[in-house]
Amino acid sequence: MKLSREEVVHIAALCRLGLSEEELERFQEQLSNILDNFDILQQVDTSDVPPTAYPIPLENVVREDEVAPSSPQSDILANAPRQEEGYFRVRAVLE
């Protein structure tokens, strides 16, 4: 099953990935090829088979809502590309 260029553009927008023209073309071909290989899964009868999300017998792992020490602000901001007065400086979300 072949991916169209529009589909690749659409998916790239969904995951916010800026792609060059060359990448769009190359990925379109490589990914179509890869996706062709996934058709084999349609051969498998999975009616009445539950999906597996995690291969361990754990569910809803929670803890008591107790306050504990967290990281100091300086640690958290140490890798910030832009910061101001103890905040991460971000681009305007709304124009």
Added chain:
Amino acid sequence: MNRYDLTIHQAHQLLKKREVSALELTKAVLEHIAQVEKKVHAFVTVTQDEALRQAAQADERIKSDDLTPLTGVPALIKDNMCTRGIATTCSSRMLKNFVPPYDATVVVKLRDAGMVMVGKGNMDEFAMGSSNEHSAFFITANPWDLARVPGGSSGGPAVAVATGEAIYALGSDTGGSIRQPAGFCNIAGLKPTYGRVSRFGLVAFASSLDQIGPMTRDVADSALVMNVIAGYDPKDSTSVNYPVPDYTKSLIPDLKGLKLGVPKEYFVEGMQDGVRQAMRTAIAKLEELGATVDWEVSLPHTKYALAAYYIIAPSEAMANLARYDGVKYGFSYEGKNMWDAMEKTRGYGFGPEVKRRIILGTYALSAGYYDAYYLKAQKVRTLIRREFEEAFERYDALITPTSPTVPFKIGERVDDPLQMYLSDVCTLPINIAGIPGLSVPAGFCDGLPVGMQILGKPFSEEVLFRIGYAYEQATGWGERRPQLEKGGKETGDLERG
């Protein structure tokens, strides 16, 4: 023997008896790194000052008899595990300058045991790859033949252990990334049962598949490292609260009473004859050691594992990599506005393989395709798990090759993603099922290492260790070292074992 060629247990004996100091051992390793790195490029960062300081601290502990088997022993940590104050790059432009404010749980555990960390290991970017060619920084070369790949994504750690640039290493494995490079470099590599070792501080690739594990010169060393890193961690909600046994008690040199199965689907079409032959010889040796072997086991769903993996892993990856947006850390492109900044940050920060997988995953999860791809793959995953469960009711362990071929040449598969994905066809099903897998050296083909993979049911690492240990003691394959001075070609053959 050169000090950097010691195993953990050998080094521990010498350190305990004060025949060598941690400082001397560490200096020997650091000098060796300086010699050898220009040929293999296994390290992203060499932490020389740190290592010398830790070695001095280890020597203090040794003086007061407060040492563990890992105290004072130099180790390499794959560069996707957070180390406080030391760059953790995942071999990606995206995290080139990222310095974590915390240590991964496994790093904390090793530090408490007295580890000397000599550096961070080169890898395929964000652990996505099978050859270390997808590192954004440089390619790591296989010391057995410098024109060939060491495997991936834990290529740096595998090479460091093979050459003596570290006595042991920690790698991570999502689809084979510990076992395949271990097999390609003639060392032992264990992917523990999913949930056995904490993932806290491991940069996430695929959350239901990732595991950290030891990469070592022999099985006894693997057991020593597992004794330290395994165990419940409240910071990892997927870590399982089962007690950790003393894994060194499982090092029994015979296999009497063990029932082993050989699933024929792992002897794929396209497998190299020399690898097939090495495997037959190896499995015959297991019979000699006392195991009963059924050569005709069949796991018919094996052929669906590649497709299931390459839907599930990229889908989980696209979610895990959504955080790299240039806002709180990592590479950040200025851009014209918020969305442009994010798109360009991700476009420039990620390499091609990472981008390919993000797109694949996004597609598999998108409206209209979710049922046919992601949900279907998850159901096939249940069938693959059940098939292993049933097999382990009849057999104590299953034996397969680690890879269908010996290490391939650098550049041979990097432009053909599907060919590259096929390198992991023997290792992927193990992550899908969440079971443990150990790769041990099993001989050579054309002078290049062949690995044998040992599989068991969940939390059966002790059985894997017993089989690996017995085999290794009887054959000695893992004792061979690559001859780097001669350009790295090992001219061994199958005569031993």
